Amino acid sequence: MHYQCFFCHIRSFEKLLKEQPIKEEDKKNLTLEFLNWFGKMNRDDKSPDITRSIHQKMKEILGSSDPYREIKKSCNDYLLQQYPRLKERVLTSKDPFTTALKLAIAGNIIDYAASPDHSVDETIEYVMESDFAINHVQKLKERIQKAKTILYLGDNAGEIVLDRLFLETLNHPGIHFAVRGEPIINDVTLEDARYVQMERYAKVISNGYGAPSTLVEKSSAEFQDLFYRADLIISKGQGNLEGLLENQEQSIFYLLMVKCNLIGSRLGVEKGNFVVCHNKEIPVEAEID
Numbered sequence: 001m002h003y004q005c006f007f008c009h010i011r012s013f014e015k016l017l018k019e020q021p022i023k024e025e026d027k028k029n030l031t032l033e034f035l036n037w038f039g040k041m042n043r044d045d046k047s048p049d050i051t052r053s054i055h056q057k058m059k060e061i062l063g064s065s066d067p068y069r070e071i072k073k074s075c076n077d078y079l080l081q082q083y084p085r086l087k088e089r090v091l092t093s094k095d096p097f098t099t100a101l102k103l104a105i106a107g108n109i110i111d112y113a114a115s116p117d118h119s120v121d122e123t124i125e126y127v128m129e130s131d132f133a134i135n136h137v138q139k140l141k142e143r144i145q146k147a148k149t150i151l152y153l154g155d156n157a158g159e160i161v162l163d164r165l166f167l168e169t170l171n172h173p174g175i176h177f178a179v180r181g182e183p184i185i186n187d188v189t190l191e192d193a194r195y196v197q198m199e200r201y202a203k204v205i206s207n208g209y210g211a212p213s214t215l216v217e218k219s220s221a222e223f224q225d226l227f228y229r230a231d232l233i234i235s236k237g238q239g240n241l242e243g244l245l246e247n248q249e250q251s252i253f254y255l256l257m258v259k260c261n262l263i264g265s266r267l268g269v270e271k272g273n274f275v276v277c278h279n280k281e282i283p284v285e286a287e288i289d
Contacts, residue, residue: 004262005047009038009054012185016058016067030061048213048243055184056210066183068157075110075158075186076196079120083161086124090169097141100169101255102127105274107162108155108237108257110186120158123257133258133273140234140253140276147231149174152202153214154188155237160196163236167201176226177202181219182210187239213243238263245282252279 017027093099106127177198179188193204208220233252241254254277258264264271
């Protein structure tokens with residue numbers, strides 16, 4: 001794991017701790033406990049696995065199986081309230097596909113691990129007026145039209161509502177929507193997918209593993225079977241990209257907002273840029289660690 005990633009993990013713990021209704025002295029003790037454990041962990045693991053270990057420790061320290069449950073519900077509720085208005089925006093646009101796609105990518109700002117600087121509403125307007133730093137939109141559209149089976153890899157709560165709007169717009173009969181195997185940060189779970197009624201537009205499946213990414217080799221047999229037989233994989237968010245970036249076997253399109261300089265450098269774009277990128281056009285380099 002790159003040294004800069006350590007600071008992101010510490011900031012994530014700080015942000016979560018601030019939102020807990022506990023005494024200041026307890027927060028201090030919990031922080032010292034976390035930092036002591038953090039300094040002893042195995043640093044040779046992949047970044048998503050390290051994140052998984054960190055958040056398992058957070059759950060243990062905080063005494064909660066899902067510390068972000070209320071945060072996730074709040075994000076889902078807010079976007080569900082906006083859904084009718086955003087759907088109307090899609091339906092009345094000259095290009096519903098691209099409009100719904102941009103809205104889905106704008107939702108990628110809802111990431112409590114990355115600490116975004118702008119609100120969802122601000123980001124939506126910014127994305128709608130901006131060009132993609134990597135634009136493989138037309139190729140994605142063509143692949144969707146040809147595919148019989150599509151695997152869509154979900155990312156964050158709240159964002160999932162805009163994913164639902166995109167999938168509703170696609171109206172494709174062969175879409176599977178994958179969620180995390182257990183609660184991890186504010187990533188989507190089966191509970192979140194059911195809450196936003198994702199099953200109306202896709203078959204929902206758990207990947208069977210609790211990392212904030214897609215690590216195929218550690219996922220369930222059911223997920224692996226679907227991953228390798230899907231005609232097309234649509235990967236939302238930076239976390240999924242980190243786990244799949246070196247995969248050249250499958251046809252994968254990455255949809256995301258770039259949230260750190262490391263990933264930006266790997267893709268050849270700036271932090272804060274939005275991309276729709278086919279994996280076959282990303283140069284193969286050393287794995288991010």
